[in-house]
Amino acid sequence: MPVREKFQFDLSELRKKVTELGIFANEALRYSIEALETQDINNALEIIDNDTKADVLYEEINDFSILLIAKQQPVAIDLRRIIVAIKIASDLERIADFAVNIAKSTIRIGKTELIDSIVPIREMFEKTSEMIQIAIEAFNEEDVTKANLVVDMDDAVDDYYGQIIKQLLHSSQDKLDTLPQITQLSFVCRYLERAADHTTNIAESVFYLIKGKHYEINS
Numbered sequence: 001m002p003v004r005e006k007f008q009f010d011l012s013e014l015r016k017k018v019t020e021l022g023i024f025a026n027e028a029l030r031y032s033i034e035a036l037e038t039q040d041i042n043n044a045l046e047i048i049d050n051d052t053k054a055d056v057l058y059e060e061i062n063d064f065s066i067l068l069i070a071k072q073q074p075v076a077i078d079l080r081r082i083i084v085a086i087k088i089a090s091d092l093e094r095i096a097d098f099a100v101n102i103a104k105s106t107i108r109i110g111k112t113e114l115i116d117s118i119v120p121i122r123e124m125f126e127k128t129s130e131m132i133q134i135a136i137e138a139f140n141e142e143d144v145t146k147a148n149l150v151v152d153m154d155d156a157v158d159d160y161y162g163q164i165i166k167q168l169l170h171s172s173q174d175k176l177d178t179l180p181q182i183t184q185l186s187f188v189c190r191y192l193e194r195a196a197d198h199t200t201n202i203a204e205s206v207f208y209l210i211k212g213k214h215y216e217i218n219s
Contacts, residue, residue: 007072011081014064015140018085018092021057022136025092026129028054028099029195033125036106036188037118044103054096061089077209084209088139091198091205095132098191105184105191115171115178121188124160127153128196135202139209147206150199157196164189 028047035043065082068074074082131153138146168182168189208214 007068007074007078010064010068010072011078014061014068014082014085017057017061017064018089019136019140021054021061021089021092021096022132022139024054024057025096025099026132026136028096029102029125029132029192030129032099032102032106033122035103036109037122039106039109039111039114041107041110044106047103048100051096051100054093058089058093062086077212080209080212084139084205087205088202091201094198095195098195101191102188105187109181109184112181115181116167116185118185120160120164120167121185121192124157124164124189124192127156127160128192128199131157131196131199132202135199135206138203138206142206142210144207144210147203150203154196154200157193161189161193 028050031043032047034040035047065086068082069079072078131150134146134153135150137143138150165186168186171178171182204214
């Protein structure tokens with residue numbers, strides 16, 4: 001296989017690894033919300049145990065990227081493709097960590113009856129999950145339009161976060177004995193909001209990949 005063709009093949013493999021990590025992180029987030037909804041402690045524990053896969057994928061992406069840079073000495077957009085893969089992998093690994101954090105909150109809540117409907121939290125997750133999916137597509141397709149869509153969607157997640165926290169604070173005034181649960185549910189919302197922020201970081205990386213300059217959207 002010619003050198004250039006081999007390099008393009010390796011870049012494609014790197015993209016596949018990043019996509020695999022993205023799919024895993026998004027699914028982990030989904031499973032963590034499902035465990036919360038059903039208050040399934042065993043599933044929450046399984047999410048925590050499975051997090052090692054995200055760590056392994058992240059390390060594989062880093063090692064593969066460093067090897068590509070050392071062997072091929074890429075320049076211009078090819079170098080940006082590798083740098084962006086490393087940055088996006090870091091954001092995706094953090095999203096997988098947030099799934100673990102939600103699972104831990106589920107365990108702390110236990111089987112205590114949930115004080116309020118967590119439908120808004122599910123809706124907040126669905127918007128965040130959609131952001132992650134579109135962000136991965138934007139990376140794979142090098143699509144600025146989809147990256148812009150991710151940025152726009154972050155406002156909706158922020159709105160959910162503000163509304164749910166207000167609702168939880170109101171509940172805490174009426175039922176002080178439920179404060180521990182309210183605290184954990186607030187943490188869950190914060191983890192989803194942070195996952196959306198990291199997804200916006202992915203969109204920033206796509207902008208850098210295509211335009212060759214940095215855009216600080218979350219600052």
